[in-house]
Amino acid sequence: MEELIQKGNLAKTAALSLSSVSADTKRDALMYVADSLIKNTDYILNENNKDLEAAKANGMSPGLIDRLTLNKERIETIAQGIRQIAELPDPIGEVVSQWQRPNGLLISEVRVPLGVCGIIYEARPNVTADAAALCLKSGNACILRCGKEAHKSSMAITNVFRDAIKSVGLSEDCVALVEDTSRDSAVALMKLNDYLDVIIPRGGAGLIRSVVENATVPAIETGTGNCHVYVDADANLQMAKEIVLNAKTSRPSVCNAEEKLLVHKDVAESFLPDMLSALLKKNVEIVGDSKVCEIFPAATPATEDDWATEYLDLKIAVKVVSSVDEAINHINKYNSRHSEAIVTEDAENAQKFLDSIDAAAVYVNASTRFTDGFEFGFGAEIGISTQKLHARGPMGLKALTSTKYVIRGNGQIR
């Protein structure tokens, strides 16, 4: 695809020049981008209006319309986000480790940018600014490809971004948005191995699956969260209730929300009626195994599919288990390797759960909702990796870097 090869070439050249730009210059550039976005609010909102009109004409759902909508306040929030990224410590140039070999070679492992990042996302214009800022801060050029419904808004933001960094002396080609919004351009971007060092999807399960299946560029799988809370026999039941309510209902549409509740049989009868009534009051639909339906008749029977499904909605599947081992086996069978929690006062069971659960984040006595770059203190987040290669869990700036070995000798041969 001609457009991608052209953008790939420009991005590769921009990335090489950006890799040696000073921390201060990158910081100042992002500050100027934030100012420029606010200065160009009218232009951006005008373009966003065109997207919104088309979306409404095509019958887009209210939830998606909301995610697509920009306004003065949201642009200020986007600018504020960029300023926060600007102020983060620069990850590039850090000497990660250094040692001397017996032959005198001095080996240093130095943190460097990845190079050119491809970011594929959906109809959310704010991701344009956020992803571009994270890439620039970590010294990477980026090629963005957004859903066609947000293309005019994203192009406006990209144009402002490019003009701003160009006016402070950086290459505008550090940031590019793919103009072709066909599905073909997404797949072509996933296979742009000669130009991209990584491809990161930011969006729903369908997008992520498409990247995993189609990408030949190294990809980072992000985001699906079929998260469990297991309430052990020795749990503080009041704490358990608060954690479950929070994990399930505080923001059910996000990947770190709870989707499943497992309860030890010894506390099922004392815990479930009160717990499930509280969830019902929050309009949570409850499905459960036969024991749960027996204890709490408002629950309907769960199917095999329920255990593997990420609802992203006010719905929960509940199961009674006979031991922490059964809970662990169930979770390792059905989870998506995202976030899992045990509520218990039993230190041995807690340790067993932490050791045995295969997930990016494993909690004792806390809500799964904390799996988040900001909550972890990273100051930013490009996504939450559910794979084990390169980065796992919330990805901050460091996840957008690699290392290289710098070796200094005085004539060593082998």
Add this chain to the structure above:
Amino acid sequence: MEELIQKGNLAKTAALSLSSVSADTKRDALMYVADSLIKNTDYILNENNKDLEAAKANGMSPGLIDRLTLNKERIETIAQGIRQIAELPDPIGEVVSQWQRPNGLLISEVRVPLGVCGIIYEARPNVTADAAALCLKSGNACILRCGKEAHKSSMAITNVFRDAIKSVGLSEDCVALVEDTSRDSAVALMKLNDYLDVIIPRGGAGLIRSVVENATVPAIETGTGNCHVYVDADANLQMAKEIVLNAKTSRPSVCNAEEKLLVHKDVAESFLPDMLSALLKKNVEIVGDSKVCEIFPAATPATEDDWATEYLDLKIAVKVVSSVDEAINHINKYNSRHSEAIVTEDAENAQKFLDSIDAAAVYVNASTRFTDGFEFGFGAEIGISTQKLHARGPMGLKALTSTKYVIRGNGQIR
């Protein structure tokens, strides 16, 4: 593919149990594997003979026959390699970082195994033992798939390995060799996402390209090395000559061997005649740009293809450049991101080269041949990554691990 799903299920279960096995047990198991391989020398050699007979009947080249051949001494070398891996520090369980959040959550980043590793390689039976030992030491189960020419030898080694670890109490399913040697089984393994956490090719450019193009499992691209040595205007020319001779001729068939020589125009006439004569004496075929052919008539003209080709042979392409910048641009255009060297006494040019070259390892005044897990002091090597994600450069045990976040709270909700 039924066989792979079955092996995948067994490996996944084995990996979960292996993830909490103690460092001592893994060490002892590998020591016992080494002893068992030696004890079973006759059985292994007998199976290797069957492979060798078939290979000779099929007209395999002497070089490949040599790589396929086992004998008593080579089995001892394999066993010795496993003992060395056994004695390395265990990477699993290390607390990589730990911090407390203002809300009291204690977050620990803990090193864990990847899980199940797929390793695809060619007709080299020694890789069977080496890859299985590295995976076991780092707490991973592995599914191995070797070239059909080495299948009987590899199966013999796998059988001995499995029996040995089973007899010390580990699951034999920590190590498996795919029985189906069709090309279909290789591609199916690359797409075994439900069971594999990573796939690593160990072999030539064709195999690596096939993995990059076909794998949906996260892959680590290894091994291609179109490596350059650049001799700067301020080089110590005697040092440069020794480095080039070593990098080109000490082992031309490996990925860290030099393939290209760039020389600054100011020293071309004083350096090249002596340098290229020395290479000729070592039977190196020399191609060059017009300037090189003029200075050294025994050189023949290089084509555009030459600059991008990894010869893996006694052949070198030589070019005269007018500056360190031209050298950097040429290398970044044609290299395979493996290992690059500058020979110079000019500190500024050295730093510019280190900063600007995009490669896993960048050298000043040393041979590219040092890019190697053992030479780096890692004690082992599963391959040399030429990608930027997860691992870059020589990969030791740590490259076969991931991390997980362990979070301890006392009822925190968000």
